[in-house]
Amino acid sequence: GENVGLHLPTLSVQEGDNSIINCAYSNSASDYFIWYKQESGKGPQFIIDIRSNMDKRQGQRVTVLLNKTVKHLSLQIAATQPGDSAVYFCAENIFGGYSTLTFGKGTMLLVSP
C-alpha cells in the first residue's frame, strides 16, 4: 500500500552543524506536507508545511524541500542546537471525502553539545 516513510531512523549531529532529515512518500496524489517535531513525553508540534506547487519553503532556521519527481521531502535545520533533539515526523495530506494526515515513522535527531 501507499505510505510515508523515512530513510534514517536516527541522526546524530554536533551542535552548530546543519541537519538534514529525509522522508519518502509514495502517494503521488498527496499535495500538502507537514513536518512535526515531537519531544520526549510530549505531543507532536508543527514545524513547517509545504504545498505541492512549491519546491522550497523557509522558516526560522528550518527549510523544507520537496522533490515531486522522486517523491522526496527533506527538512533542513540550520545551526542545530541541543533543544532540537527530538523525533521528527513528516506527514502527507491525502484528500478523500475529508482530508486527513498520514504520518511516517519518524527520525530521531540527537544533538551533542
Place this chain on the structure above:
Amino acid sequence: NAGVTQTPKFHILKIGQSMTLQCTQDMNHNYMYWYRQDPGMGLKLIYYSVGAGITDKGEVPNGYNVSRSTTEDFPLRLELAAPSQTSVYFCASSLGGGLGNNEQFFGPGTRLTVL
C-alpha cells in the same frame, strides 16, 4: 488558550475493562482527531470528526468508539480493553481539513497500559 487538553495522563486497565479518554479543545476548531502511537512508531489515525455530530473511521478504528456532541469535546471510548491497545493516545484538532487549514494541534497524550 489552553489548546488541546487530554485526561488522564496515565492509566492502567485490566483486560476486558472499558474506559473513556477525554479530549477538549478551546480553539473553536472544527476538526478533531484521535491517534495512537506505539513505541518507535509514527501516529496512526483511529477516528476523526469534521464537526459536531459527524465522525468517521481512520486507519485503525477496531476496538474504539467516539462521539462528538459538542465542538469542544471528542472522547474516545475503549470497550473490552486488550493488551494490543497498550499505547500512547494523542488527540489533535485543526481549523479545517483543506490546504492551509490542516495544521493539527496536539494534546500532551494519554499513556495507556492494558494488563
